[in-house]
Amino acid sequence: MASQMIPIALILSLSLSLLPSSLAVVICEELPLDLCAFSISTAGHRCILESYRAKDGGEQTKNQCKTSDVVVERVSDWIETDECVRACGVDRTAKGISSDALLDSQFTGKLCSSTCHESCPNIVDLYFNLAAAEGVFLPDLCHARRSSPHRSMVELLSSGAASGPVAAASAIADEVAPPPSA
Structure with missing residues (x-):
């Protein structure tokens, strides 16, 4: 019985991973930097990668994923x-x-x-x-x-x-x- 549960669990987890991204929530500020550019938030806004200076006043810049003002028609929850x-x-x-x-x-x-x-x-x-x-x-x-x-x-x-x-x-x-x- 336990041996039958493994294939069923495997099939279930595989099928869940293949579901469209529309079931996920995409929030630009929560995306990893390597997925930010060319993504679209749940609200339909493009995500953009921006640089900013660290608050400690140092010379080093850091990157962050932000929500842009650009709205994409007919597409949301999209990670390229x-x-x-x-x-x-x-x-x-x-x-x-x-x-x-x-x-x-x-x-x-x-x-x-x-x-x-x-x-x-x-x-x-x-x-x-x-x-x-x-x-x-x-x-x-x-x-x-x-x-x-x-x-x-x-x-x-x-x-x-x-x-x-x-x-x-x-x-x-x-x-x-x-x-x-x-």
Whole structure:
């Protein structure tokens, strides 16, 4: 009888470990530092890794996991897998993210890979929104990356997200110039 209890207990504990994370409560401030970045709290806020100076006045900085103000639609209780972190080329130890990463061809290669794009919706959503804030549509960037990696960088740089003085002067001239006569 005792020998039958071991397989049942093993099956029960294995099945409980495979339950979705929605049954867990994710509080950013309680996450271990190596799981903080790319996680989403129960309340739907992104968790971020931040540095702070120790209260003792020393030079040493320490890291902490904090709840950001960014709310993620339709996702909560999410701790990104190590497989997705590797597949998408992101770094859990980085403090903050930047759209500059989208200019790195190695990074966009991983981010746009089918492994990342099809299996890691949280990371893709994060960079989709980051790209959109720069005036870039991530699916277009990934398509351009697949068809011509060097051209995709040119398209990103010329997306208009960071228009220079010539573009600004042209836009002003267009606004004040009288319409052409018909």
